[in-house]
Amino acid sequence: MGLPWDFTPLHGERIVLDTLRPDDLDALFAMQSDPEVCRYLLYEARSLPEVRAALARDAAATRLASPDDYLQPAIRDPEGRFAGTMYLKLESVDDRTAEIGWILAPWAHGRGYASEAARLLLDLSFGELGLHRVYAELDPRNSASVALCRRLGMRHEAHLVEHMWLKGEWTDTGVYAILEREWRDPGVV
Numbered sequence: 001m002g003l004p005w006d007f008t009p010l011h012g013e014r015i016v017l018d019t020l021r022p023d024d025l026d027a028l029f030a031m032q033s034d035p036e037v038c039r040y041l042l043y044e045a046r047s048l049p050e051v052r053a054a055l056a057r058d059a060a061a062t063r064l065a066s067p068d069d070y071l072q073p074a075i076r077d078p079e080g081r082f083a084g085t086m087y088l089k090l091e092s093v094d095d096r097t098a099e100i101g102w103i104l105a106p107w108a109h110g111r112g113y114a115s116e117a118a119r120l121l122l123d124l125s126f127g128e129l130g131l132h133r134v135y136a137e138l139d140p141r142n143s144a145s146v147a148l149c150r151r152l153g154m155r156h157e158a159h160l161v162e163h164m165w166l167k168g169e170w171t172d173t174g175v176y177a178i179l180e181r182e183w184r185d186p187g188v189v
């Protein structure tokens, strides 16, 4: 297994995954303070001080070595503009499992940027990192996120019913996952 792993930028055909920088603050704030963007996230729309703190925390998260270590790189479009963030958290070293997540700025929706960014992280996970399983958890009402999981070939593994009190209501969670062998050969499960 390729751990520890220190972040280096990941280049796709159109987008690049790169570390967050101090000058991303305005774009990150615009995204994370938007109630529509945050509708299905675990957190409420964030204030500027909250986003500033999150940026400092996430920009420093550049090493995967132990459970709960995570990366939160920026997605940059072909012009270098901040288009969103990706998330990869090492869940277990023994089980070689990680969680993946994604958020796009509203203007960047519908261009395939999240799919391309997720494929870069899945290639990394099942290649250099040597992981066995990557999963995503989402609110099943989040149809754009469900569609993204399906585009990536992730299997629907679970639907947890009202297991979480979130934002004033009992909330369901969907679990989608993909194994290394499924990523390498989508025809063989």
Ligand SMILES: CC(C)(COP(=O)(O)OP(=O)(O)OC[C@H]1O[C@@H](n2cnc3c(N)ncnc32)[C@H](O)[C@@H]1OP(=O)(O)O)[C@@H](O)C(=O)NCCC(=O)NCCS
Binding pocket: 036, 037, 038, 040, 041, 101, 102, 103, 104, 105, 108, 109, 110, 111, 112, 113, 114, 115, 116, 137, 138, 139, 142, 144, 145, 147, 148
């Ligand atoms: C979830 C989320 C990242 C999905 O974004 P998205 O834009 O639908 O996903 P992608 O970037 O992969 O783009 C796919 C769309 O781009 C289209 N597209 C256009 N050009 C494309 C190209 N060159 N390549 C691939 N797809 C392209 C696809 O057809 C697809 O459109 P469709 O949804 O009408 O079928 C986005 O809705 C989001 O940020 N939501 C708010 C935050 C959130 O809820 N995050 C998830 C928490 S679990």
